[in-house]
Amino acid sequence: MSATPLQPGSERRRQLRQQRRRERLRNLWRFLVLLALAGGLGYGLLRQGWVLTGPDQVEVVGSQQVGTDQVVQAVRLTFPQPLLGLHPKRIADVLAGALPVEQVRVSRLMAPPRLRVELVDRQAVARAQRRTAKGSEQGYVDRFGHWMSIGQGQGAAAKASSGLLVLGWQARYRPALALVLEQRGRIGGDITQIRFEPDSSLWLQSKRLGKVRLGPADAQLGRRLEVLRHLQQELPAKVKGRQLQSIDLSDPEQPELGLPSTPGQAAASREP
Incomplete structure (x- = not known):
């Protein structure tokens, strides 16, 4: 019994399927070769190029x-x-x-x-001093209150304010110091000293206002600085040229002013 010959259309479709199959195989081999080349190139770049x-x-x-x-x-x-x-x-x-x-x-x-x-x-804005286990250490502080050693501040020392000194620096006082440094221009540019006492009390030394006690470096410091700004504007007209000795802002709602005695007050105080 003889095989039935394929119709011309069926033979043509069979040849097309084989041709497409061979083309897919060639494309697959091309892809694998390119992938291997790319992998080798990438490995070479990682090992030798990007080093x-x-x-x-x-x-x-x-x-x-x-x-x-x-x-x-x-x-x-x-x-x-x-x-x-x-x-x-x-x-x-x-x-x-x-x-x-x-x-x-x-x-x-x-x-x-x-x-x-x-x-x-960093830019050093003031000279500073702190106590360490080895004794007193000199350095600088930047505008954020960060400590800068003498070595770190060498390049910026010339820009540090020669008239401002920070005493008693400790890391826990840094936020309070940064706030005072930020407000310095508003509370008086004549501040020569910022001092932290062992009991955490914060003091300022001003040529115009004398000694200013700001109390503890706590959450009320911002309010105390606000009151100090107000006093900076109002006091000159009230003290009539008398040099202030001190201001106590421990209680910002009740500031205490230390004024020198007038000649009349001094004589009265000496009377029996």
């Missing part, structure tokens, strides 16, 4: 005080170093705590491979 081979690939911008060597030392960066193995956020956190800077931004750049570190320097 920091030395400090010259660490780019530090924006700072007049901090250089590449200080950044590399602070991060403890070793070379060669795969660029994609570095974590910009972690590096920024380390640098913010180790260097005299206000802001840090770290980014990885691929072409050419390098680590870019953008810094904003």
Whole structure:
């Protein structure tokens, strides 16, 4: 019994199916070859192309005080170093705590491979002194009240206010100090001293107002500074040229003024 010959249309469809099958196989092989090439190229870039081979690939911008060597030392960066193995956020956190800077931004750049570190320097605004286990330590503070050692403040020391001194600095007083520094221009630019006592009392020394007791560095400090701003404007007309000796704002609702005695008052006080 002989096989029934295929119709011309059926033979043509069979050939087309085979042709499409062969074309799919060729496309699959092309894809696999391209995938292997891309994987090899990517592996090569990761192993050889995107690698920091030395400090010259660490780019530090924006700072007049901090250089590449200080950044590399602070991060403890070793070379060669795969660029994609570095974590910009972690590096920024380390640098913010180790260097005299206000802001840090770290980014990885691929072409050419390098680590870019953008810094904003701290500016010392006052000389400062604090007590440590080894005794008294001299330094500086920035506008946010952060302590700056002599070494950290060397580049910014010339910009520190030579007429302002902060005594008794402690980390727990930093928010209060930052608030006073922020308000300094409003409460009188003639403040020469900001002092924290061991009992947490905060004092100011002003050429115009004398000694100003602001009381404890607590939540009412903002209110006390507001009252001091008001007194700064109103007192000159009331004291009629008499030099104030002190102001006590421990209770901001009842300020106490220390005025020198007039000649008549002094004579009366001596009478029996």
